[in-house]
Amino acid sequence: MINKIGxxxxxxxxxxxxxDFWINKVGFVxxxxxxxxxxxxxxxxxxxxxxxxxLVLYSKSSMEKHKPxxxxxxxxxxxxxxxxxxxxxxxxxxxxxxxxxxxxxxTMFSFYDQDxxxxxxxxxx
Numbered sequence: 033m034i035n036k037i038g039x040x041x042x043x044x045x046x047x048x049x050x051x052d053f054w055i056n057k058v059g060f061v062x063x064x065x066x067x068x069x070x071x072x073x074x075x076x077x078x079x080x081x082x083x084x085x086x087l088v089l090y091s092k093s094s095m096e097k098h099k100p101x102x103x104x105x106x107x108x109x110x111x112x113x114x115x116x117x118x119x120x121x122x123x124x125x126x127x128x129x130x131x132x133x134x135x136x137x138x139t140m141f142s143f144y145d146q147d148x149x150x151x152x153x154x155x156x157x
Contacts, residue, residue, distance in 0.1 A: 037085050039076065043092035043103050045147050050089040051075055053146040057125040060087075068094070079110075105149045115139045115155035122153075 044050035054060040054077045063086050064076040072091035095103050112118045115132070119141055122129050130142040140154035
C-alpha cells in the first residue's frame, strides 16, 4: 500500500514568485522544473535535495481552466527541530509570520507565502 507522501500541490498566482519565496525566503531547494505548455511550468521544491516529499508549485490559473473545483489551498504543517531559529530566520528573510504559539503539545507559528496562503511550522523533538 502507500508508504510515503510524494507530492503536495500548492496552487499559486505567479510560479516564479512562488519559487523565489520557497527557495530564497524559506530555504528550500529546487528539485525539478519543466515547461508545461505555453503558460505554465511543473516546479517542485523541497526542504533538501535528499527529501522525497516535494511541494508542486502549480499555476492556479492553469488549473482553474481545466478543473476549477480542484483549486483549493491545502492545510500544510511543516516540521523543524529548532522552531525559534526558523522563526527568526523567516522574519529576517521578510516572510510574514504570526507570533510563536507555545502549546502543551509543541511550539509552532503560522507563516504566509507570496499569495497569502497560511502554513504552520512546528517543532518536533
